[in-house]
Amino acid sequence: MTDAAFDWLYPERIQLLSRRHWTPLGVAKKAAQFLADVPGKKILDIGSGVGKFCLIGAHFFPEAFFFGVEQRRELYHYSLAAREATQTGNADFINANFTQVDLSEYDSFYFYNAFFENLDGKDRIDQQIEYSTSLYVYYSRYLFKALENKPSGTRLVTFHSLEDEVPPSYQVVDASIDLLLKMWIKR
Ligand SMILES: C[S@@+](CC[C@H](N)C(=O)[O-])C[C@H]1O[C@@H](n2cnc3c(N)ncnc32)[C@H](O)[C@@H]1O
Numbered sequence: 001m002t003d004a005a006f007d008w009l010y011p012e013r014i015q016l017l018s019r020r021h022w023t024p025l026g027v028a029k030k031a032a033q034f035l036a037d038v039p040g041k042k043i044l045d046i047g048s049g050v051g052k053f054c055l056i057g058a059h060f061f062p063e064a065f066f067f068g069v070e071q072r073r074e075l076y077h078y079s080l081a082a083r084e085a086t087q088t089g090n091a092d093f094i095n096a097n098f099t100q101v102d103l104s105e106y107d108s109f110y111f112y113n114a115f116f117e118n119l120d121g122k123d124r125i126d127q128q129i130e131y132s133t134s135l136y137v138y139y140s141r142y143l144f145k146a147l148e149n150k151p152s153g154t155r156l157v158t159f160h161s162l163e164d165e166v167p168p169s170y171q172v173v174d175a176s177i178d179l180l181l182k183m184w185i186k187r
Helices: 003-007 012-021 025-035 052-060 073-086 114-118 133-148
Strands: 042-046 065-070 091-095 108-111 155-159 170-175 181-186
Touching (some): 025 052, 025 108, 025 155, 025 181, 042 052, 052 091, 065 073, 073 091, 114 133
Parallel strands (some): 042 108, 065 091, 108 155
């Protein structure tokens, strides 16, 4: 499987967003391997887009459950369609702002810099939602507090993150050479 082949699951507009906005296949596999360390783990992708991370993770790690929460209804619908097309049984998606989801229900978290769109005006997914620096700060602090409340041993993967949402109680245990991908465990 290649990224281009996977992206054929989606319409052309979504394929064109892939390089900038959706996790590359190799990264998704590596991140999922770290998060699915024991069978039965419930993994949440915060800002799941069209479901690429979750569907790749679910394919390679069938004993874990991958959930994605996505604020954009259109992207959420594409993730459901891709789940059906790939007949993936261990992935599910929620159409909501992540602040409306009970984060205490999940064991591990994947975060591909979902809030950055509030800071960077270039290459936005669409112009359908409000963007602001204060939303970036609000979301980052909200996630920081939720991660701080998780038990010791909680696993987190960040990709392209500014790390404003990562509490100091999380330690990096592995990273890619370019440091864009980081694996963290809560002390
Ligand atoms: C960089 S994309 C990553 C998509 C997916 N995680 C992946 O790796 O393929 C970030 C996504 O987060 C979503 N997002 C941003 N802020 C959000 C929020 N507060 N609640 C839910 N989704 C959010 C955006 O709509 C976008 O689809």
